[in-house]
Amino acid sequence: MSADLNPNTAINLTKAVVLVVETTSHAADILSQILKGFGVAETHRITSIREASELLKHKAFDLILIDPDVEDGAGYTMVRNLRASMVEPNCFAPVILMSGHPRVTRVKQARDTGANFFVSKPIAPNVLLQRILWVARDKRPFVEAGVYIGPDRRFKFEGLPPDSDGRRSTDIKDPLGAANGPDMSQDDIDNLMKPQRVMI
Amino acid sequence: MSVVRRFRPENRLAKLLEMPGGVSIGSALNNASIALESIRESCMQALDQKLVVLANMASRPANAGRDEAMYLLANEIFNESGSFNLSELSAAAYSLCTLLDLEDRNGTRAATIRVHIDSMRALRHPDMAGDQAARTAVLDGLRNLTARHIETLLTDEPST
Numbered sequence: 001m002s003a004d005l006n007p008n009t010a011i012n013l014t015k016a017v018v019l020v021v022e023t024t025s026h027a028a029d030i031l032s033q034i035l036k037g038f039g040v041a042e043t044h045r046i047t048s049i050r051e052a053s054e055l056l057k058h059k060a061f062d063l064i065l066i067d068p069d070v071e072d073g074a075g076y077t078m079v080r081n082l083r084a085s086m087v088e089p090n091c092f093a094p095v096i097l098m099s100g101h102p103r104v105t106r107v108k109q110a111r112d113t114g115a116n117f118f119v120s121k122p123i124a125p126n127v128l129l130q131r132i133l134w135v136a137r138d139k140r141p142f143v144e145a146g147v148y149i150g151p152d153r154r155f156k157f158e159g160l161p162p163d164s165d166g167r168r169s170t171d172i173k174d175p176l177g178a179a180n181g182p183d184m185s186q187d188d189i190d191n192l193m194k195p196q197r198v199m200i
Numbered sequence: 201m202s203v204v205r206r207f208r209p210e211n212r213l214a215k216l217l218e219m220p221g222g223v224s225i226g227s228a229l230n231n232a233s234i235a236l237e238s239i240r241e242s243c244m245q246a247l248d249q250k251l252v253v254l255a256n257m258a259s260r261p262a263n264a265g266r267d268e269a270m271y272l273l274a275n276e277i278f279n280e281s282g283s284f285n286l287s288e289l290s291a292a293a294y295s296l297c298t299l300l301d302l303e304d305r306n307g308t309r310a311a312t313i314r315v316h317i318d319s320m321r322a323l324r325h326p327d328m329a330g331d332q333a334a335r336t337a338v339l340d341g342l343r344n345l346t347a348r349h350i351e352t353l354l355t356d357e358p359s360t
Contacts, residue, residue: 005225012222016213024276026246029239030283037232039223062213069275092209100275101297122282122290125232129225136214144205152206 005130013132017042017059021052021066021075031065031098034125038132049074056082056090063132064095067121068110076106076113083114083149091149092142094135098123114150240284247289248324250277255317262310270313271300277320288335289323292316295346312345 018040022028028045035043044059046052049071064082068075075097085091095115099106102120110118116135119127140152160166223231250273257270274296282290296316299309319338322328328335 005229007224007226007229009225010222011217011225011228012219013216013228014222015219016216023272024280026243026280027276030236030243030280033235033239034232037230037235038228039231062216069272089210089212094211094213100279101271101294101301103301121279123279124283125229125236129228129232132213133217136211136217138211141206141208144207145203 005126005133011038011129011133013039014041016040016062018044019052019055019059019061019064019066020045021049021064021070021078022047023067023070027067031123031128034123034128037125038129049078053078053081057087060089061093063135064090064093066095066097068097068099068106068113073106073109076109079113079115086149094138096131096135111153112148114148116151236283243280243284247277247281247286251317251321251324255321258313258317267300271297274300286323288339289320291339292320292323292342295342296320299346315345316342 013035018035020028020031020035020043022031022045025045025047028047032043032045044055044061046055047070052066064079066075066079068079070078079095079097082093082095083091094117095113097110097113097115097118098121099110099118100121116138117131119131138151142150143152254270254273254277257266257273260266274293278290278293278297281293296313299312299316302309319342323335323338328338
């Protein structure tokens with residue numbers, strides 16, 4: 001079991017409403033059974049993009065699990081349209097893409113749909129639960145930039161791109177320059193972080 | 201340059217998860233395995249049916265449409281067998297997907313596809329169910345075959 005999945009931690013998915021969009025009814029059955037085991041009481045199983053899009057207009061979902069290869073890749077477009085619709089709350093619902101054999105041409109497409117996470121099939125209960133907990137705890141903000149709407153695609157900040165001044169107000173535009181003065185000793189550094197008793 | 205807007209929508213899933221009640225993660229995983237087992241029989245029947253359809257498709261002349269249909273079916277077998285821990289069948293189906301995703305339709309490709317489907321059907325035979333060594337041997341053979349095929353493609357002179 002993964003370190004993220006402490007067997008004693010309680011989870012409550014009894015009130016969660018989940019949409020499953022799958023390529024076949026058997027694949028939908030597999031996911032529905034796993035979700036049932038997790039305690040999800042309301043799962044909607046769909047194998048058609050048209051039906052899924054229609055349902056998303058009328059019913060609020062807390063989680064959307066979709067195989068983007070449904071109807072020859074129409075699942076990617078469905079997620080992108082969902083984000084762009086700005087119809088709340090579904091346009092902000094966590095979306096997990098679950099795809100089987102990876103076609104090289106589809107990798108970038110997956111990244112740009114606005115989904116929260118991409119999971120490779122075959123689906124195992126522990127992997128699915130880990131990803132559900134991950135998207136629930138995901139702290140990334142949503143970004144609306146041109147044609148892209150969805151969670152920030154950057155998982156960590158690795159500095160500005162080369163030869164760029166950055167666009168954020170917090171980006172440091174001036175070079176830091178060379179250090180001046182002597183280096184701090186290890187004791188000086190330790191003292192910066194050492195808890196000290198304060199007398200009031 | 202487009203205007204970038206950053207915001208934090210409400211995460212309803214996070215709030216639901218934290219509500220009192222529910223089950224422990226250990227129980228949730230155990231319940232999911234039990235629920236999955238309850239549909240194993242029907243899924244196995246569907247898998248066997250898909251293998252028959254795949255074999256029928258392979259007997260037709262190769263073209264882009266046939267290969268796409270076979271790819272989709274092999275992908276379904278890969279996904280569904282893997283969820284029931286039929287790891288060798290799942291790996292064989294994955295290998296077939298890789299082969300079908302290649303554009304080259306010449307050389308030994310047709311025979312390699314045929315071997316994959318025969319192997320996948322053999323892996324579903326009851327005699328194979330309890331014979332891990334035999335299943336591993338089948339998979340090793342497929343890996344060698346596919347690696348040789350892909351290597352041939354990679355070492356081909358680029359067309360000018």
